[in-house]
Amino acid sequence: MMNEESTARADGAEQVEVSPAPESTTEANDGDVNGSMVKTKGGCCSSTKKFFLYDSSRPEIQAFYFNQFGRSILFISFMFLSLAILELANQQAGCPKNENGSYEHCGNTVYGLQPSSMLALMAMIGGIATSLFMPYAGAVVDYSDRRRGFGKVCATLLVLVNVIQIFIFESTWFAMTILQAVVASAAFMANAMVLWSYVSAPNDHRLHGITSSGRNWEVFGMLSYFIVVGIVQFTSGWDSVTLARFSQGLASFVGGLSLFLAYRRYPSVKAVKQLEEGKNLWLAGVSELWHTAKDLGKTEPGAQRYLLALTFLAGAIGSFTNLAITYLSEEIQMSSTGIIIFILINMVTQPLGVLVHRTLARRIGHKKNYLIVISYFVILTALFIGFVAGPDQMNWTYLISFLYGIGFGWYYPSSNGLFVSLVPKDRVTELWGFNMFATVILSWVPPLIFTTLNETTGNLRLGMIGILAFLVAGLCIAFFIPVKESNTTEEDDEEKGSVETPPAEADGEEGLQDVVVE
Numbered sequence: 344m345m346n347e348e349s350t351a352r353a354d355g356a357e358q359v360e361v362s363p364a365p366e367s368t369t370e371a372n373d374g375d376v377n378g379s380m381v382k383t384k385g386g387c388c389s390s391t392k393k394f395f396l397y398d399s400s401r402p403e404i405q406a407f408y409f410n411q412f413g414r415s416i417l418f419i420s421f422m423f424l425s426l427a428i429l430e431l432a433n434q435q436a437g438c439p440k441n442e443n444g445s446y447e448h449c450g451n452t453v454y455g456l457q458p459s460s461m462l463a464l465m466a467m468i469g470g471i472a473t474s475l476f477m478p479y480a481g482a483v484v485d486y487s488d489r490r491r492g493f494g495k496v497c498a499t500l501l502v503l504v505n506v507i508q509i510f511i512f513e514s515t516w517f518a519m520t521i522l523q524a525v526v527a528s529a530a531f532m533a534n535a536m537v538l539w540s541y542v543s544a545p546n547d548h549r550l551h552g553i554t555s556s557g558r559n560w561e562v563f564g565m566l567s568y569f570i571v572v573g574i575v576q577f578t579s580g581w582d583s584v585t586l587a588r589f590s591q592g593l594a595s596f597v598g599g600l601s602l603f604l605a606y607r608r609y610p611s612v613k614a615v616k617q618l619e620e621g622k623n624l625w626l627a628g629v630s631e632l633w634h635t636a637k638d639l640g641k642t643e644p645g646a647q648r649y650l651l652a653l654t655f656l657a658g659a660i661g662s663f664t665n666l667a668i669t670y671l672s673e674e675i676q677m678s679s680t681g682i683i684i685f686i687l688i689n690m691v692t693q694p695l696g697v698l699v700h701r702t703l704a705r706r707i708g709h710k711k712n713y714l715i716v717i718s719y720f721v722i723l724t725a726l727f728i729g730f731v732a733g734p735d736q737m738n739w740t741y742l743i744s745f746l747y748g749i750g751f752g753w754y755y756p757s758s759n760g761l762f763v764s765l766v767p768k769d770r771v772t773e774l775w776g777f778n779m780f781a782t783v784i785l786s787w788v789p790p791l792i793f794t795t796l797n798e799t800t801g802n803l804r805l806g807m808i809g810i811l812a813f814l815v816a817g818l819c820i821a822f823f824i825p826v827k828e829s830n831t832t833e834e835d836d837e838e839k840g841s842v843e844t845p846p847a848e849a850d851g852e853e854g855l856q857d858v859v860v861e
């Protein structure tokens with residue numbers, strides 16, 4: 344399935360024939376990796392094109408930008424849907440409402456669970472569904488001629504789920520929760536697999552420019568959508584449910600249009616691998632994952648140990664946003680407006696973390712930088728769980744959001760940079776599929792721990808312990824990652840790790856943590 348693994352792969356350079364890019368003066372200079380730069384006239388327009396539309400004359404790169412913009416909006420809309428699910432679950436459970444619009448953690452149940460367990464349940468089901476679906480989706484990309492058609496189906500399902508969620512009411516919210524967990528999560532990741540399989544470039548410098556522009560479209564889509572919906576919420580005074588209907592409608596229209604424009608530009612491609620006789624696609628994907636994991640221990644032990652650490656770290660960091668929304672609403676008694684502000688602070692402070700990463704990676708190297716940022720998350724999470732509890736500490740949560748924003752902006756490029764430094768240059772693209780699969784394979788465990796402890800003890804702070812435990816486990820494994828000598832400079836590795844390679848998507852159930860501004 345995708346190259347050597349499962350998930351979305353970035354090895355488009357091996358799968359799609361690179362269309363010759365027009366050698367405009369500006370782009371020709373950008374592609375000069377030998378450093379000979381010729382001054383050109385371009386001014387503001389030229390800089391803007393490189394920032395947002397690098398190498399955009401190629402249809403598949405145009406599709407990449409449209410897809411990045413559209414899927415980011417469809418993803419971030421989940422934040423507003425989550426607030427509506429919490430409100431409706433508490434209403435149906437009969438929990439009393441506070442003066443600021445939040446609900447008390449009353450202990451009543453709905454569908455056999457406390458309202459505070461619903462988002463964790465959704466994350467748990469979504470993680471399991473995505474992990475099971477990834478091998479099949481990756482194999483479709485690698486072993487069949489239906490990559491473009493498969494992507495169309497997944498993008499359509501993603502948009503359709505958002506359209507259906509416009510009709511969220513007290514009688515439908517639980518069905519919407521399951522729909523989001525099973526269908527939307529899997530469709531989002533499958534679309535991401537198709538997206539990255541088309542990304543290609545004739546050299547590393549050009550690939551760097553393309554993925555940087557793609558990331559800028561992703562961040563621009565999230566921020567602009569979040570700001571628009573936030574303004575509507577502040578000016579309209581709507582409750583969480585009404586706001587969620589509006590946000591899902593807006594996301595369906597803008598995100599759906601963007602994905603439609605993307606898939607109109609993707610070309611059809613042939614299979615890149617031959618399926619063995621008698622083996623179905625899902626088994627082919629699972630088999631490839633297994634053999635890749637086993638072979639890495641012999642050929643690239645550092646990368647294998649990094650990926651093992653990643654399964655724990657990504658599970659913890661990827662779960663934070665989902666579980667934090669519940670914690671803020673139920674434990675801190677924060678209103679939906681306060682939670683929106685919390686998330687916005689988290690998003691806009693992430694570029695500060697990128698600056699921290701750039702500074703440390705160049706001075707102390709990738710592994711030490713990686714260990715420091717993980718330690719930062721361990722300490723910050725321990726402080727959050729241990730000392731921030733109750734409505735009287737609500738203002739401290741905004742400082743926590745600021746600090747987590749720095750951590751997210753710091754963690755992702757440092758993780759990517761370490762990975763790039765651990766594998767041979769010619770295998771980076773090949774192994775990105777396995778890297779991304781590692782980010783979701785255990786993503787369901789921290790939500791499971793949260794749900795179990797919340798249901799048995801009623802203590803949300805104790806429920807958050809799963810995140811801390813996974814962070815500590817990942818840190819312990821990361822200490823024993825062997826680092827090999829690299830022929831490239833630290834600055835080169837860091838640049839590739841933070842921008843050139845595709846972001847980890849699991850996000851999904853991917854979270855705001857996936858936003859890294861370069």
